[in-house]
Amino acid sequence: MDIKAVSAQIDADIQGLNSPEALEQFRLKYLGRKGLLAELTSTIPGLPKEERAGFGQGVNTLKNKLLNLIEEKQKIFSGSCAGAAQATCDIGMPGMAQELGHLHPITRITDEICAIFSRMGFSIVEGPEIESEYNNFTGLNIPLEHPSREAFDTFYLKDYPKLLLRSHTSPVQVRQMQEQKPPLAIVVPGRVYRPDAVDASHSFMFHQVEGFMVDREIKFSDLKGILEMFAKAVFGSEIKMRFRPHFFPFTEPSAEVDISCIICKGKGCSVCGRKGWLEILGSGMIHPNVFKQLGIDAKKYTGFAFGMGIERIAMLKYGINDIRLFFENDLRFLRQF
Numbered sequence: 001m002d003i004k005a006v007s008a009q010i011d012a013d014i015q016g017l018n019s020p021e022a023l024e025q026f027r028l029k030y031l032g033r034k035g036l037l038a039e040l041t042s043t044i045p046g047l048p049k050e051e052r053a054g055f056g057q058g059v060n061t062l063k064n065k066l067l068n069l070i071e072e073k074q075k076i077f078s079g080s081c082a083g084a085a086q087a088t089c090d091i092g093m094p095g096m097a098q099e100l101g102h103l104h105p106i107t108r109i110t111d112e113i114c115a116i117f118s119r120m121g122f123s124i125v126e127g128p129e130i131e132s133e134y135n136n137f138t139g140l141n142i143p144l145e146h147p148s149r150e151a152f153d154t155f156y157l158k159d160y161p162k163l164l165l166r167s168h169t170s171p172v173q174v175r176q177m178q179e180q181k182p183p184l185a186i187v188v189p190g191r192v193y194r195p196d197a198v199d200a201s202h203s204f205m206f207h208q209v210e211g212f213m214v215d216r217e218i219k220f221s222d223l224k225g226i227l228e229m230f231a232k233a234v235f236g237s238e239i240k241m242r243f244r245p246h247f248f249p250f251t252e253p254s255a256e257v258d259i260s261c262i263i264c265k266g267k268g269c270s271v272c273g274r275k276g277w278l279e280i281l282g283s284g285m286i287h288p289n290v291f292k293q294l295g296i297d298a299k300k301y302t303g304f305a306f307g308m309g310i311e312r313i314a315m316l317k318y319g320i321n322d323i324r325l326f327f328e329n330d331l332r333f334l335r336q337f
């Protein structure tokens, strides 16, 4: 047996060595009392005198090589793979990545809208999705013959007392004015329902944010200022805003609010229908009839109100052309936000 042959055997043995037990076997095979190195050493006295020192050195080098190899292996076994699974642990295997979820785009934009109004002093309040006919219509000065009361425009749940799925978030105005005295500054995010056929711009369920402020001497100019702050915070400070006269039963005067088209900057394109403007919400000064029904003195108090569709704001802001994308839960869409 010579030193070279033992050295080659060491190299071969260390290759597949993957457990502390196997390492101990390996150690005993070479360094044990009856191991191969002891055997080599025992041949020294029989060697010619001039070869003995060189042979002894060779055995020593082998011994150091073995000690180093054993130490290295021990480090690996005791490091990342302590415990019973050592034999099967592959420390080179990639770890398991945790997939992080995130908020739905509608939740994000709702939070963003509420945060903007909250910074301007508005409280955030919610209301129930099942409403009385009174809160959804009558309390808001919507007359009995108004088309929005028809069954094809509202989901009715029960005939008496009439319950329905709210068709807008405005009934929370009625609830809050019954509960609290002015001054009031409130925004109301929430789901609303309408029996519309589903297409790229309609859904039977969508989200709105209602807002209103009631106090002495609230003026139309307050409404304008608040909404301009809002529009600029969401769409950027270069956006222009305009009020277009409109009709809502619960406000007088009423206006729809447009922003300059965020795609063409007002020049006219396919998104804004060549108008240069995009409608974003309805608004107005709260009708005195609403105050009267709720026992608020319309001579003392005035107020403004507005309501917007959250999907519409999100579609404009993110350039989304189909409302159905929000509700299909397609991860290819949702992961973009």
Ligand code: DAH
Residues within 6 Å of the ligand: 167, 168, 169, 170, 210, 211, 248, 250, 251, 281, 282, 283, 284, 305, 306, 307, 308
């Ligand atoms: N409730 C209206 C709708 O769903 C939106 C709206 C318009 C709300 C004008 C308001 C308002 O408070 O003043 O179409």
